[in-house]
Amino acid sequence: MSVIVDVQELTKRYGGFLAVNKVSFAIEQGEIFGFLGPNGAGKTTCLEMMEGLRKPDGGKVLLKDISVWPEPAKVKNLIGVQLQSTSFYEELTVKEILVLFASLYGRKLSGRELDNLLSMAGLEEKRNAYTNSLSGGQKQRLAIITALVNEPEIIFLDEPTTGLDPQARRRSWEIIRELQGKGKTIILTTHYMEEAENLCERVAIIDQGKIVAIDQPQELIDQLGQKAKISFASSRPLASLFLAELGAEAGQVNSGEGQIVFTVDPAQTIGALLEKAKQEGIVIKNLHVSSPSLDDVFLSLTGKELRD
Ligand SMILES: Nc1ncnc2c1ncn2[C@@H]1O[C@H](COP(=O)(O)OP(=O)(O)OP(=O)(O)O)[C@@H](O)[C@H]1O
Ligand SMILES: [Mg+2]
Structure with a gap:
């Protein structure tokens, strides 16, 4: 196993407010790693600094030994990103959305790639449906596969299952596990204990911008x-x-x-x-x-x- 994500003393301030406070951790290739914490803990801010979308005030992020800052473009092809709130153009169909997202990476999806993505998300039947006709769970699954159009090695999912019913949540877990089976490294955030316990190999519990514990869920429980x-x-x-x-x-x-x-x-x-x-x-x-x-x-x- 090798370290694919290395975060050192990552820090972000909004004005005088310290949102992320010297956070450090490493993730192995092929891990499903979860950030667990309450609203406002700093999960999204942390992820966005790792994704090259938000500039840190201090610290380092290395993805496959490449520094994300100061040139985030260097990791663009390495990562896939699902943002916390994704809204799609309503006049586009599922297929058109995927084609559009691929074009942002200068890629053209083959028919087979498209089929694979749709089947992973269980959206084969919906390929020509407008995105505003999708259910909440279908939209969230579409958001996950839009993060995959560039065949990234590291996938960031910010609350991929928030608001879903338990069955839809399990369906998303299957997709995430399938990605892991393909050797991808997955970093996700969640509020859900069951999600952290069932899906994540390791979790970092984050509160007020600091990691207060980091380990396998069962280890954390045993340590009590x-x-x-x-x-x-x-x-x-x-x-x-x-x-x-x-x-x-x-x-x-x-x-x-x-x-x-x-x-x-x-x-x-x-x-x-x-x-x-x-x-x-x-x-x-x-x-x-x-x-x-x-x-x-x-x-x-x-x-x-x-x-x-
Ligand atoms: N652009 C911003 N300007 C000022 N403060 C911000 C900004 N973005 C986030 N914050 C603050 O930083 C803190 C961390 O926010 P963040 O979005 O990272 O939390 P989170 O853990 O993702 O929360 P949630 O679970 O609600 O998504 C919060 O107190 C938030 O209000
Ligand atoms: Mg958030």
Whole structure:
């Protein structure tokens, strides 16, 4: 495996506001790499600096050892880009859009290339349809394949599945995996935990312009060192009372919905929780036990919930 994307201390300011703060990471060829973070975290800004669309205030981006800055044109043929909000000319058909995008790279798509792209996106039947007649999911898939017309090695997808229903999202994941199967390197952003957990080999969790963690999703979850999450609502705050009794084995974070306790021994913790509640005359409702997820990693790193 070789490093194909190398980002060093990448920084962007908008006026006095630091949107991306000395971000560094490397991506191996053939990886699906995800940026996960809440609105305004700096994901798009970071991607756009890597794509040569937004000039950094500091740091470096090397794609296949070629520096993107100061001459982004040098990487134009190496990369494919799907922007966060893509709107197509409504008077053009799906086929015409693909031909147009290819022409921007000085390329002419053969009939076979066109067929391959359409079939990858499941849009064979829609080749002569106007883009304004496509469903949301079809438009997003068209946006993904427009990023492929120049046969790029590195593909940037900014929120490729936002707003899609779970089935349409899975269809897009299949396309992304198919691209990976062809040796492409994919860098995407997402708000969706399931997407990061299921699709990405590694994720960088980004918050307020900084990478707060970077690893394989399961590694990040394992690093929490917690086997189960217990959440509940109680008529009076309770967790801190009984956590003291359980000692170091449980950790607690307050969330909007109620109380959350992480524990390595859920049976013991629930027993202690219910007993304590009974003693104190506190009513416990909505008791849930679940395995930790990337959501919990985010919560434990930033003290915030990632969900919008
Ligand atoms: N052109 C701009 N001028 C000034 N501030 C900007 C500009 N573009 C982005 N910002 C600010 O920089 C921060 C990062 O924005 P960015 O678009 O990179 O976030 P994001 O992580 O992609 O968010 P989202 O999930 O909403 O797409 C935000 O606070 C945003 O308001
Ligand atoms: Mg964005």
